[in-house]
Amino acid sequence: MEKRSRTPLLLMELALALLIFAFCAGCCLRLFAAARTMAEESWALGRAASAAQAAAECWKKTGGDLEETARLLSAEAGESSLTMPCAENGTLTLTDAGGRVAEIVVTDGAGERFALRVKAVRDGK
Amino acid sequence: MEEKVLSAAGRLCSLLLLSAFAVSLMLVLALGALQYREISGVLDEQYGPRTAQSYIAAKVRRHDHTGGVTLGALGGCDALVLREEIEGWDYVTYIYWYDNGLYELFCEAGSGLLPEDGERLLDLDSLSFDLADGLLRVTCADGGERYETCLALRAEGGAA
Numbered sequence: 001m002e003k004r005s006r007t008p009l010l011l012m013e014l015a016l017a018l019l020i021f022a023f024c025a026g027c028c029l030r031l032f033a034a035a036r037t038m039a040e041e042s043w044a045l046g047r048a049a050s051a052a053q054a055a056a057e058c059w060k061k062t063g064g065d066l067e068e069t070a071r072l073l074s075a076e077a078g079e080s081s082l083t084m085p086c087a088e089n090g091t092l093t094l095t096d097a098g099g100r101v102a103e104i105v106v107t108d109g110a111g112e113r114f115a116l117r118v119k120a121v122r123d124g125k
Numbered sequence: 126m127e128e129k130v131l132s133a134a135g136r137l138c139s140l141l142l143l144s145a146f147a148v149s150l151m152l153v154l155a156l157g158a159l160q161y162r163e164i165s166g167v168l169d170e171q172y173g174p175r176t177a178q179s180y181i182a183a184k185v186r187r188h189d190h191t192g193g194v195t196l197g198a199l200g201g202c203d204a205l206v207l208r209e210e211i212e213g214w215d216y217v218t219y220i221y222w223y224d225n226g227l228y229e230l231f232c233e234a235g236s237g238l239l240p241e242d243g244e245r246l247l248d249l250d251s252l253s254f255d256l257a258d259g260l261l262r263v264t265c266a267d268g269g270e271r272y273e274t275c276l277a278l279r280a281e282g283g284a285a
Contacts, residue, residue, distance in 0.1 A: 007135030014142040021146060025153045032160040039167045046175055047272075054275040061260045061277035072260060072275075 047087035048106035048114035055084075055094050055104050056118040064100030064120040173247050174265045174272040177227050180246065181205070181220060181263050182276055188218070190280045196256050199230065200240045205254050205261075208234070219243065222252035227265075 055073060062068040070077035073094075075084035081095040090108040097103050100120040106113045188194055188207040197206040197219075204221035215234040222228070223240040230243035248267070255262040261276040 005132065005135065007132070007139065010139050011135070011142065014139060014146065018142065018146050018149070021149065025149065028153060028157065032157060036160055036164055036167075039164045043167055043171055046171060050175070050178065050272065050274055054273065057275040057277040058260065061258070061275075 044087065044090075044108065044110075044113060048090060048108070051086040051090070051092050052104045052106050052114050052116050055092055056102070056116060059094065059102045059104075059118055060120045062120070063122055064096070064102070066094075066096050069094065069102075170268045170270060173249050173267040174270065176247060177249055177252065177265050178263060178272060178274045180227075182274065184218065184220060185261060185276050185278070189278055193280060194256070194261065194278055196254055199238075199243075202240045203254065222249060225250065227252060 055069070058069045058072040062072065066080070066082060067077050069075075070082040073082070073084055075082040075092075075094075081093055083091055083093050086092045086106060087108070090106055090113065093105050093107070095103045095105075097117075100122075102118050102120075103115070104118065105115045184207060185194055185205075188209055193208050195206045195208070197204055199219045199221055202221045202223050204219040207218040207220070209216055209218075217232060217234045219230040219232075220227070221230075221240060221243070223243070224245075225248060227246045227249050228240065228243035229246055230238060230240075232238050232242075249265055250268070251264075251266040253264045255264075259278045261278060262273060263276070264271065264273045266272070
C-alpha cells in the first residue's frame with residue numbers, strides 16, 4: 001500500500017491559518033488606527049473647548065463689549081465679530097448676536113470643532 | 126532519491142510558511158505596542174494641564190466672593206490665594222507651582238507654612254497666574270504645549 005505524503009495537507013492547513021491570521025491582523029490594525037484618531041480628536045476637542053471657554057469668560061467679564069473682549073483676547077475685532085488663532089491651525093470666531101449674546105465657534109482643518117453660546121448677565125438681567 | 130528531494134522541499138515550504146506566520150505575528154504585536162505607546166503619550170500630555178485647569182476653575186468658583194480670590198506669594202513662590210472663613214476663623218488655600226508640580230496648601234491665615242508643606246497634586250512644567258480687572262488668566266505648560274484659560278470673577282475685590 002502506498003504511503004501518501006501528508007505534506008500537501010500540512011501546507012494547506014498552514015496557508016489557511018495564515019489567511020485567517022491576516023484577516024484578524026487587518027482588523028486589529030484598523031482598530032489601532034481608529035484608536036489613535038480618536039485620541040487625537042479628543043485632544044483637539046479639548047483644546048477647542050478650552051479656548052471657547054476662555055473667550056466666553058472674557059465676553060462675560062466685559063458685559064458683552066466686543067471691542068473690549070477683543071482687547072482681552074488679543075484678537076482682531078470686526079464690525080460684529082472677532083477672530084483669533086487657537087490651538088493648532090484652529091480659528092476662534094466670536095460673533096455678537098445682539099442682546100449681550102455671543103456665539104463662539106472654533107474651527108480647524110476638519111471643520112467646526114466646537115461651538116457654544118454665551119450671554120453676559122448683569123445684575124441678574 | 127527523488128522522493129527524498131520532494132519530501133525535503135515540502136518540509137522547507139512548511140518551515141517557510143510557519144516562519145512567515147511567526148514574523149507576521151511579531152510585526153502586528155510590535156505595531157500594536159507602538160500604537161498603544163503613542164496613544165498613551167497623547168493622553169498623558171493632555172492629562173496634566175487639563176486636570177490642572179479644571180481643578181483651579183472649580184476652586185476659584187468655590188471662593189468667588191468679595192476678596193476671596195487674590196494673587197500672593199508663599200515662601201517665594203507666586204501663588205493663587207483663596208480665602209474663606211470657617212466658624213469665625215480665616216483659612217487660606219494656596220495654589221502654586223513648586224518643584225515642577227502643582228501644589229495645594231490649605232492652612233490657617235498667617236500660619237507661616239512653606240511651599241514644601243503643601244500637597245503635590247500633579248506634575249506640571251510651569252504654572253502662572255495673572256489677575257487684572259476681575260479676569261484671572263491661568264497659564265500652564267507641560268511637554269512643550271502651552272495652555273491658557275480665563276476665569277471671570279463675579280465678586281468685587283479680586284486683585285493682585
